[in-house]
Amino acid sequence: RRLPAPPTAKESKRISRPLPKIPRALACKQCGTCITSHNVLLPASSIPPNSRSFRGFAGKASLFTETYNVILAKPGVQLMVTGAHTMQEITCATCRSYIGWKIVRAHESSETWKEGYSLLELENLYLQPDLT
Numbered sequence: 001r002r003l004p005a006p007p008t009a010k011e012s013k014r015i016s017r018p019l020p021k022i023p024r025a026l027a028c029k030q031c032g033t034c035i036t037s038h039n040v041l042l043p044a045s046s047i048p049p050n051s052r053s054f055r056g057f058a059g060k061a062s063l064f065t066e067t068y069n070v071i072l073a074k075p076g077v078q079l080m081v082t083g084a085h086t087m088q089e090i091t092c093a094t095c096r097s098y099i100g101w102k103i104v105r106a107h108e109s110s111e112t113w114k115e116g117y118s119l120l121e122l123e124n125l126y127l128q129p130d131l132t
Helices: 109-114
Strands: 025-028 034-037 060-064 070-072 076-080 083-092 098-106 118-121 125-127
Touching: 034 118, 083 109, 098 109
Parallel strands: none
Antiparallel strands: 025 034, 025 125, 060 118, 070 083, 076 083, 083 098, 098 118
16 A cells, blocks of 8 residues: 655645744743743742752752753762752753753652752743743
């Protein structure tokens, strides 16, 4: 059985449209690639009262539920102030600059609420202006 021939350029009715802008997008400071959005910032109600300020290697950091256009490194165990965590380093998929890390597993029972979230260093991101 033979497959039909692919459509020619003038037969194709497919229209390519740009993707909509992500509101309040945070982008890589090095190349401008969209990494996440303020809309997927972990809400304060999900964070225990004694864990409100996060710090990365470069300064302030925040927990996000989703990331885009990133590469995750192989998981490794890191000893942090709050105990041992299995984490994956997050880098920008476009320019490979360091962005933060994803918490795969928290070895302390009091820290398991962090599992699956991405801790992104705000020093490595910038807020893209909303185009309305």
